[in-house]
Amino acid sequence: MNHEGRKHAVLSASAAHRWLMCPPSARLEEQFPDTASESAAEGTLAHELAEIKVRHYFYTVDFGRQKYTRRLNKLKKEALWQDEMDRYTNEYLDYIKQTALSLESAPYAVIEMRVDYSAYVPDGFGTADCILISGETLHVIDFKYGKGVMVSAEENAQLSLYALGAYEAYKMLYPIKHIRMSIVQPRLDNISEWEYTVEALLKWGEYVRERAALAWKGEGDYAPGTDTCRFCRAKARCRARSDHNVKKAFDIGELPPLISAVEAGKRLAELEDVVKYQKDLQEWALSECLAGGDVPGWKAVEGRGSRDWTDMDKAFEMLQEQGVDRAMLWEERPLTLAQVEKVVGKKEFNGLVGDMVVKRPGKPALVRSSDKRPAITNKVSAAEAFAPSGVDQ
Template identity: 60%
Template structure:
C-alpha cells in the first residue's frame, strides 16, 4: 500500500485524541494545509518496510522471499532510508509472531487494513497496521516509529476506534469478547498492551458518537491542552489556545500569599507552563512564516540570521596552501574517531554488541526533570546511612 497517498478522514483515528477532547478543532483544521516533515516521511518509509515483512510472514505463497527482497531493495533507494530500520521492523515482526502463536488459536491476519468506524463517527475511517482475528479475540497491533513521546495503548482512542471498526466489519463471522490493543515503539523500547471487554468498547463508542456529532458541526467548546494541541494544524493561531496560555502565564492568585513559593506551587507552575512554552514556539514559527511571506506581524520582522562561511572548492584551496609550504596532513586535516553511536549504527546493534560490547560502559546521564508519570526510576543526591558509613569506614 502506498502510505503517503492514503485518504484522510475529517474524523480520523490518528487525530481522535484531538477531536474527541476538542470537537471544534476538526473543522478549524480544515483551513490549514496538511504538511509533512522528514520525521513523518521517515516513519512512513519504516511502516512500508514493516508491512512488507508482515505480509511475507503471513502470506508467503503470494508474497514470497523474492518479492520481499525486490520490494526492500526499492525502499533502500529512498533518500531517508536508514539501515537501522531493518532491525526495528524485525522487532515489530517478532512481536506479531509471538501474539499470533500464543494460545495455539488459529487466526486470520489483516495487514494495513482500512477500517470504517462511520457508525460511531460520521465518515470516520483509518488504517490499522495489523489485525489478528483469533476466535473470540481481536488483536489490534500498531507500529510507531517515533522516538519522542512514549505512546500508551491504555484507553488509546486511535486503537479503540480501529477496534470498533473491525468489530463492525467482521461481526458477521466473529463474536469478539476480548479486544487486545498493542503498541510497539521499538526506537525507544516501548511496548504497551491493554485489554478491554466488548462492553467497555461499546461504552467508548457511545462517547465517540456524542463528541463526533459536535465535531462534524464545528460545535462544542474548544479545549486547548498539551496533548490535543501537539499535532493540530491550527495550534499556532488558535484563539482558544492563545487565551488559555496567556491566562496560565499571567494570571495571579488573589489574596495575600507567602513571599516564597512552595514545592507544591513549583510543581503546579511547571505543569501549567508546559504548553505556554510550546505555544510561544509555535506562534513564533508561524509569525516568521508570515513575515517572510510579506504579511506584517505588528511589532515584529524577519531578519537574516548569523551566516556561515564555506569553501567553494576545498581541494583547490588546500592544494594551494600545501604548495605554499603548509604541511597538509599535519595541519589541515584532523583525525577523529567515530563516536560509539556512529560505530553501532555502522555495524548494527547485535554485531556491535557481539564484537565490542565488552568494551562499553554506560555512564549515568545528566539529571533531568520529568513528570511523575514517566516510567524512569527516580534519583536523588541524598546519601543513605549505609552509603555514608561505607564511604567513611570506622571512626
C-alpha cells in the first residue's frame, strides 16, 4: 500500500487520545497545516519496509521472494533509508512471528487493513498495521518507529479504535471474545501489551460515540494538558492552552515564606507545560515574523552565523605548503561506544567486546514518580553505615 497516501480522518485514530480529552481540538486543528516532518517521512519508509516483511511472511505465495526483493531494493534507494531500519523492522517481524507461532491454530492475518470505525465516530477510518484473528481473540499489532515518546498499549485509544473497526468487520465470521493490543517500538526497546474483553471494548465504544459527536461539531470543553496538547497543531495559538499556562505561571496565590516539598512537587508538575508552551509560542512567533507578520514587541533577526571553508582540501594544502604540519590540522578521535556498536552490529559487538563494557551511572535526573526506573538517593542507609569498613581496628 502507498503509505504516504494514507488518508487521515478528521477524527483520526492517531489523534483520538486528544479529541477524546479535548473534543473541540479536532476542528480547531483544521485551521493549521499538517506539516509532515522528516521523522514522519522516515516513519513512513520504515512502515513500508515493515509491511513487505510481514506480507512476505504470511503470504509467501502471492508475495514471494522476487516481489519482496524488488520492493526492498526500491526502498533502499530512498533518500531517508538507513541500514538500521532493516534491523528494527526485523524486531517487529520477529514479534509477529512469535505471536503467530504461539497460537493454537494459524491466525487469519490482515496487513495494512483500512479499518472503518464509523459506527462510533463520524467518518471514522484508519489503517491498522497488522491484525491477527485466532480462536476467540482479535489481536491488533502496531509498529511505532518514533523514538521521542514511549507509547503504551494500555487503554490505547488508537489501537482500541482499530479494534472496534476490526471487530465490526469480522464479528460475523469469528467468535471474537477477547481483544489483545500490542505496540512494538523497537528504537526504544519497547514492547507493550494489553488485553481486555469485547464487552469492555464495546462499553468504551459508547463513551467514544458521545465524545466523537461533540468533536465532530467542534463542541465540548477545551482540556489543555501536557500530553493532550503535545502534538496538537493549534498548540501555539490555542487560547485555552495559553490562558491555562499563563495562569499556571503567574497565579501563584498566597506567598508563605517557604514552600513545602509537597507544594514543590505539585508546582513542578504544574509548570511542566509552561516551558513547552513558551517554546511552541516562540516557534510560532518566529515563523510569523519571518513571513512578514507583526507580533508586537518581537522581531526576527539573523542568528549567530558560523564560518566554513569554501574548499577545505585546497586550504589545507596551502597551509601545509607554508609549513603548517599536517598533524596540527587533523585530529584522530575514536568513535563513541554507541557508534562502534552501530557500525559493528549489536550481536557481533556483544560477542567480541561486550565484556569490556562497563555501565557508568548517569547524572541524577528528576523524573515523574511513574517513571519505570528505580529511585536513587545519596542518603546513607543504616546497613551501609554499620557495614564493616574492612580496616583492622
